[in-house]
Structure formats: C-alpha cells, structure tokens
Amino acid sequence: MSVPLGYYLVLGAVLFAVGLCGALTRKNAIAVLMSIEIMFNAAILNFVVFWYYLHNGALTGQMFALFAIAVAAAESAVGLALVISVYRHYKSVDVDEMKALKG
Amino acid sequence: MTIVFLTMSAVTVLGAVLAVTLRNLVHCLLALVLFFLGIAGHFFLLRADFLGAAQILIYIGAVAVLILFAIMLTRNITGTEGGRGSLGGAWWLGVGIAAALAGLMCAASRRSGLAEKLPYGATEEGVVKEIGRLLVTDWVVPLEIMAVLLTAALIGAVVIALEEERKR
Numbered sequence: 001m002s003v004p005l006g007y008y009l010v011l012g013a014v015l016f017a018v019g020l021c022g023a024l025t026r027k028n029a030i031a032v033l034m035s036i037e038i039m040f041n042a043a044i045l046n047f048v049v050f051w052y053y054l055h056n057g058a059l060t061g062q063m064f065a066l067f068a069i070a071v072a073a074a075e076s077a078v079g080l081a082l083v084i085s086v087y088r089h090y091k092s093v094d095v096d097e098m099k100a101l102k103g
Numbered sequence: 104m105t106i107v108f109l110t111m112s113a114v115t116v117l118g119a120v121l122a123v124t125l126r127n128l129v130h131c132l133l134a135l136v137l138f139f140l141g142i143a144g145h146f147f148l149l150r151a152d153f154l155g156a157a158q159i160l161i162y163i164g165a166v167a168v169l170i171l172f173a174i175m176l177t178r179n180i181t182g183t184e185g186g187r188g189s190l191g192g193a194w195w196l197g198v199g200i201a202a203a204l205a206g207l208m209c210a211a212s213r214r215s216g217l218a219e220k221l222p223y224g225a226t227e228e229g230v231v232k233e234i235g236r237l238l239v240t241d242w243v244v245p246l247e248i249m250a251v252l253l254t255a256a257l258i259g260a261v262v263i264a265l266e267e268e269r270k271r
C-alpha cells in the first residue's frame with residue numbers, strides 16, 4: 001500500500017541537494033541560513049523515514065529527530081543573532097563582503 | 104497512498120526550490136514555510152504525529168518568525184539581492200556540485216538494497232504517550248542537556264546581538 005523506502009530516500013537526497021545548492025550559491029547570509037534549514041529538514045525527514053520502515057518497535061528514530069529539531073532551532077537562533085551582529089559591523093549581509101577574521 | 108506521497112513531495116520540492124531561487128527574501132521565506140508544511144505532511148503520512156506537530160510549532164511558529172525578524176532588521180529597502188551575474192558565473196559550480204551529490208546519494212540508495220523495502224509493521228496506535236514516557240525515563244539525560252543547550256543558545260543569541268550596543 002505505501003511507497004517503497006527508495007522513494008523517500010530519493011526525496012531526501014533531492015531536498016538535501018537543493019539546500020546545498022542554495023547554501024553554495026546564495027550571497028545573502030539569511031538566505032544561506034534558510035538553505036541550511038532545508039538541509040536540516042531533509043536529514044530529519046530521513047531519520048523519520050528510516051524509523052518508519054526499519055523500526056523494531058523502538059522509538060529511537062523519532063526521539064533522535066525530536067532532538068535534532070531542537071538543536072536546529074538553537075542553531076538558527078544563534079545564526080540569526082550572528083547575522084544581525086555582522087550587519088551592524090559591515091552594514092551588509094552579503095557573505096562575499098565578510099573577508100576579515102578580525103572584528 | 105502513492106498519490107498522496109507524490110503530491111506532497113511535489114509541494115515540498117517546489118517550496119525548497121523556490122526558497123533557494125527567488126530573489127526577494129520575504130518571498131523566499133514564504134516558500135520556506137511551504138517547504139516546512141510539506142515536511143510536516145510527510146511526518147503525518149509516516150505516522151509520526153508528534154513530530155509533525157512539533158515541526159509546525161517550532162519551524163513555522165518560531166523559526167520562520169525569527170527569520171522574518173532578521174530580514175526586517177537587516178535588509179536594505181526591498182530585501183532583494185543583486186543578480187546572479189555579480190557572482191562572476193560561479194553559481195553553476197554550486198548547482199553542479201549539488202546535482203552530483205544528489206546523483207551519488209540516489210545511486211547509493213539504489214545499490215544499498217534498501218530501496219525496495221516496505222514498512223516494518225503497522226503502528227496504528229498513537230506514539231505520543233510512549234514518547235512522553237520515554238522523555239522522562241530513558242531519555243531524561245539528553246532532555247536535560249537539551250534544556251541547557253537551549254538556555255545557552257538563548258543567552259548567547261542575546262549577548263551576540265546586543266554586543267555593539269553596549270560598546271557605544
């Protein structure tokens with residue numbers, strides 16, 4: 001009745017690649033963070049998919065996905081705070097202009 | 104089931120592609136919300152009800168609003184970027200790397216012998232109760248560490264964002 005596991009694996013691979021493409025090509029730091037969120041979600045989707053198809057009655061896959069979501073939320077909060085801090089310094093969020101390691 | 108999967112996958116991939124390609128950042132964010140909704144739909148389809156609800160609450164409720172605030176605080180007038188041309192023609196390199204990685208992962212999943220696998224067994228009853236029980240028994244230490252991490256991230260975000268103000 002339900003689709004084979006391969007369909008979901010292809011979906012996860014495509015979503016991860018789209019996110020990677022955005023993270024590599026976008027110039028705006030916020031857009032890069034959004035692309036990283038897409039990659040995070042593709043990975044979390046794979047956790048849930050493997051849980052659904054291969055679980056042994058254990059809930060480990062779902063618990064891991066839950067903790068991954070919480071870590072991703074913390075990451076995006078700190079990342080956006082960094083973007084705002086960088087914007088104050090450079091008056092821009094263009095990643096190509098962030099060249100100096102010294103503040 | 105296949106129809107539902109294909110429709111939801113199309114919506115999810117469309118949201119992701121639009122979020123990556125659109126020029127206006129606010130439009131990107133709206134496409135990203137569509138993508139998050141698609142992922143939540145997949146969670147519901149996979150009978151992970153609690154994760155689907157958490158996805159909607161955390162990503163659409165919190166992360167999307169956070170990104171919107173960051174866009175409003177940092178954008179120039181319109182929030183649009185310059186054209187792709189200003190990248191010096193290197194953007195196709197990123198697209199090529201991403202396409203190669205997708206092809207590699209698809210080939211690997213095909214060769215792994217897992218691709219034809221069907222679901223392990225029906226989990227008709229809800230798992231929310233079991234997740235709640237596990238969170239305060241077997242997983243209580245990771246839960247507490249997660250609480251510390253979230254507190255640290257909260258304080259760290261505030262300190263980082265306030266730094267310049269304090270120096271003046």
